[in-house]
Amino acid sequence: xxxxxxxMAAVLMATPLLPMSAPPVWAQxxxxxxxxxxxxxxxxxxxxxxxxxxxxxxxxxxGKTAAEAMAANSAQLAQVLENLRAAGIADRxxxxxxxxxNPNWANASGSGVSxxxxxxxxxxLSVRVRVLDSLGMVLxxxxxxxxxxxxxxSFGVADPAPLLAAARKRAVADARAKADLFTQAAxxxxxxxxxxxxxxxxxxxxxxxxxxxxxxxxVPVAEGEISVSAQVTLVWGLTPR
Numbered sequence: 001x002x003x004x005x006x007x008m009a010a011v012l013m014a015t016p017l018l019p020m021s022a023p024p025v026w027a028q029x030x031x032x033x034x035x036x037x038x039x040x041x042x043x044x045x046x047x048x049x050x051x052x053x054x055x056x057x058x059x060x061x062x063g064k065t066a067a068e069a070m071a072a073n074s075a076q077l078a079q080v081l082e083n084l085r086a087a088g089i090a091d092r093x094x095x096x097x098x099x100x101x102n103p104n105w106a107n108a109s110g111s112g113v114s115x116x117x118x119x120x121x122x123x124x125l126s127v128r129v130r131v132l133d134s135l136g137m138v139l140x141x142x143x144x145x146x147x148x149x150x151x152x153x154s155f156g157v158a159d160p161a162p163l164l165a166a167a168r169k170r171a172v173a174d175a176r177a178k179a180d181l182f183t184q185a186a187x188x189x190x191x192x193x194x195x196x197x198x199x200x201x202x203x204x205x206x207x208x209x210x211x212x213x214x215x216x217x218x219v220p221v222a223e224g225e226i227s228v229s230a231q232v233t234l235v236w237g238l239t240p241r
Contacts, residue, residue, distance in 0.1 A: 037194060037238060040178045040234060042172060042231070042232055042233075043231050044166070044174060045227050045229045046167045046170065046227065048225060050155035053132060056126055056151035057143070057147040058148070058151060059073055059077045059123045059148060063119055064119075069101065069121040080125065080147045083145060086141065087141040089127060089128075089129070093127060093128035093129070095125070096124065097124045098123070099122070099124070100121070102120050103118075104118040157228075168230045171232040175233070176234070187241055190239070193234055195234070197232070198232050198233075
């Protein structure tokens with residue numbers, strides 16, 4: 001056993017020390033400049049004819065008491081709903097969007113003191129029209145026997161997904177065209193896409209523009225067209241040319 005230990009010690013003493021291994025690649029990269037990138041935003045817009053509309057109407061009534069004002073409002077609104085259903089509007093396309101009851105104040109002559117002289121009840125109704133050819137008839141039915149407020153008409157599409165997809169593709173193509181232009185002008189190459197981000201508009205909903213409406217005695221409506229837009233930001237790596 002003693003001979004074995006002495007032999008191993010002799011071997012170790014005779015072995016030359018090996019040089020330290022080279023540092024790993026990640027350690028050599030510390031302190032170097034980050035890779036060059038280019039970030040650009042593209043926009044895409046797609047236009048189409050609307051296929052639906054939403055009407056905002058209201059019924060406002062007055063009464064000496066709050067109960068009288070609300071009773072008159074309820075009766076008037078019931079007539080409006082009946083007319084709209086007769087015009088082909090389904091219950092799922094009728095929605096109350098606002099209900100209020102407020103005192104009606106007036107100044108006593110010469111005293112400067114305000115007092116309640118009655119109450120005003122208001123009920124707002126949102127009406128979705130899925131057949132645009134019937135929009136004029138629906139407007140006429142709404143205001144014929146009850147609705148005394150028309151707050152506007154907005155146009156849209158029942159399924160915006162195909163339009164939004166097309167707008168997104170155009171946005172990406174627009175950003176790519178800008179990237180090609182800038183890199184060619186700068187004399188560098190365009191590398192791989194590193195990140196894609198979409199700018200949200202209105203909680204992620206598509207943006208509609210350009211709808212128009214005309215109101216006359218016969219309630220003609222000009223639908224115009226709507227535009228769906230998308231914005232996309234892309235990041236590319238740059239390569240030497």
